[in-house]
Amino acid sequence: MQIRNLEKIIQSIPTSDGGGVKLRRSLGQSSTLRLDPFLMLDEFSSDNADDYIAGFPDHPHRGFETVTYMLDGQMLHQDHLGNKGELKSGGAQWMTAGRGIIHSEMPQQESGRMRGFQLWVNLPASEKMKPAAYRDIQPEDIPMLTLKNGTTVKVIAGTAVLDGNTIHGPIQGISTEPLFLDVHLPAGETFTQVVTDSHHAFIYPYEGQAAIGPKADQRLLAPQSAGVLSAGDCIEVNAKETVTAFLLLAARPLREPVVQYGPFVMNTRDEIEQAIADYQNGELV
Numbered sequence: 422m423q424i425r426n427l428e429k430i431i432q433s434i435p436t437s438d439g440g441g442v443k444l445r446r447s448l449g450q451s452s453t454l455r456l457d458p459f460l461m462l463d464e465f466s467s468d469n470a471d472d473y474i475a476g477f478p479d480h481p482h483r484g485f486e487t488v489t490y491m492l493d494g495q496m497l498h499q500d501h502l503g504n505k506g507e508l509k510s511g512g513a514q515w516m517t518a519g520r521g522i523i524h525s526e527m528p529q530q531e532s533g534r535m536r537g538f539q540l541w542v543n544l545p546a547s548e549k550m551k552p553a554a555y556r557d558i559q560p561e562d563i564p565m566l567t568l569k570n571g572t573t574v575k576v577i578a579g580t581a582v583l584d585g586n587t588i589h590g591p592i593q594g595i596s597t598e599p600l601f602l603d604v605h606l607p608a609g610e611t612f613t614q615v616v617t618d619s620h621h622a623f624i625y626p627y628e629g630q631a632a633i634g635p636k637a638d639q640r641l642l643a644p645q646s647a648g649v650l651s652a653g654d655c656i657e658v659n660a661k662e663t664v665t666a667f668l669l670l671a672a673r674p675l676r677e678p679v680v681q682y683g684p685f686v687m688n689t690r691d692e693i694e695q696a697i698a699d700y701q702n703g704e705l706v
């Protein structure tokens with residue numbers, strides 16, 4: 422077993438997006454701070470409605486997938502295909518923009534806590550122009566397992582092996598083979614997960630810090646930071662003194678050129694210009 426080391430730390434920075442939603446961006450702050458095929462990770466977390474009430478009004482995407490995972494709060498998704506879905510606490514949404522989607526994500530609350538994540542996952546060149554697709558995943562459709570040491574794990578995408586049990590998340594069959602886990606680790610405990618050696622992986626603690634790597638060579642990762650891991654077939658995370666909650670993401674890298682212009686992510690400059698022209702001409706979708 423080759424236990425992965427914590428190789429690089431990407432601290433999140435405060436920013437805003439959509440109609441003016443305050444959020445923290447780790448991956449995707451710049452074109453050099455990505456982890457193929459992951460393009461971006463945003464965390465939004467606030468008890469103050471002013472920070473989120475403007476939501477994300479109608480906007481386009483082309484060439485990749487957007488994944489929203491809610492911890493607290495409610496958002497309504499609507500798109501040009503006529504899909505309408507309520508995102509609830511503990512639920513997720515997996516949207517494949519493909520050749521184009523125009524959608525909005527608007528808060529369905531005027532007070533209280535809104536907390537969650539948006540992850541952008543790239544598509545291979547061969548799938549960038551496929552038809553848009555959308556999946557709503559209800560909280561009860563996300564399997565959760567409590568391990569012998571008290572750790573709870575939710576499997577949102579891919580397949581995890583936990584205490585010898587093979588657990589399949591609701592999202593399967595994506596060509597980058599993403600694994601997306603939400604892990605709550607009690608103080609002092611260790612979480613171990615086997616992963617495909619060649620897949621890129623990172624950890625994002627959203628509560629408490631995580632000690633990552635083999636016991637003899639652990640490095641600490643502060644909350645609200647993305648920790649990029651080295652190659653290896655096993656991930657080990659230790660919670661040290663406090664409860665640690667973190668996301669674990671792994672996927673097969675595409676190793677293709679990435680050209681991004683805002684919500685369009687393609688392989689060449691020409692394809693980006695085409696996307697902009699298509700959007701302006703009402704032919705994106």
Ligand code: MN
Nearest residue numbers: 477480482487
């Ligand atoms: Mn969007």
